[in-house]
Amino acid sequence: MTTGTTTSTLLRRLALPFAAVVMLAIPGAYAEERPVIMTTKASADEIREFCTNIADAARDQRYLLQKKELEDLQKGVDERIKTLEARRAEYEDWLKRRNDFLKSAEANLVEIYRKMKPDAAASQLAALDPEIASAIVMKLPPRQSSTILGEMPADKAAMLTRIIASASDANTSKDPS
Known part of the structure; x- marks a missing residue:
């Protein structure tokens, strides 16, 4: 093999990769050629007229988009209101059951103290919170309440009587604060 043949073979082998590198380096080498459409130069009046003609359509489109956004927001608010109403209904049901239970428990509690011996009831009520004890004593028959208060230590009986x-005082505020 001669030097000339080696050089031409080497050039042929390098030509294809070199051509590929050159094609990649040239911007738009593979880009599709599109014809450029040249229009006549529009005057400022024509541009203004065009913009005026499409202004109503653009405004209408903007209003439609805003209306759709508002409708979507309204749907979200309506769903939240339904959820809150369902939760409120659950809470009201729970509150009703709780109040019914408390009334039943209160009636049973008063009945328990009504059936107790006065000395036993007095010692039990003296150990309770004064407001609870006074509420129970108020619901007992007056004769039994006086007997129980008579069996209590004087300071506890005085506190319950004060409460x-x-x-029962009409001048006492119903708001504790």
Whole structure:
């Protein structure tokens, strides 16, 4: 093999990769050629007229988009209101059951103290919170309440009497604050 033949073979082998590199380096070498359409130069009046003609359509489109956004927001608010109403209904049901239970428990509690011996009831009520004890004593028959208060230590009986008296006083504010 001669030097000339080696050089031409080498050039042929390098020509294809070199051509590929050159094609990649040239911007738009593979881009599709599109014809450029040249229009006549529009005057400022024509541009203004065009913009005026499409202004109503653009405004209408903008209003439609805003209306759709508002409708979507309204749907979200309506769904949240339904959820809140369902939760409120659940809460009201729970509150009703709780209040019914408390009334039943209160009636049973008063009945328990009504059936107790006065000395036992007095010692039990003296150990309770004064407001709860006074509420129970108020619901007992007056004869039994006086017997129970008579069996209690004087300071506890006086405190319960004070609470009962203030609860029945019309001048006492119903708001504790």
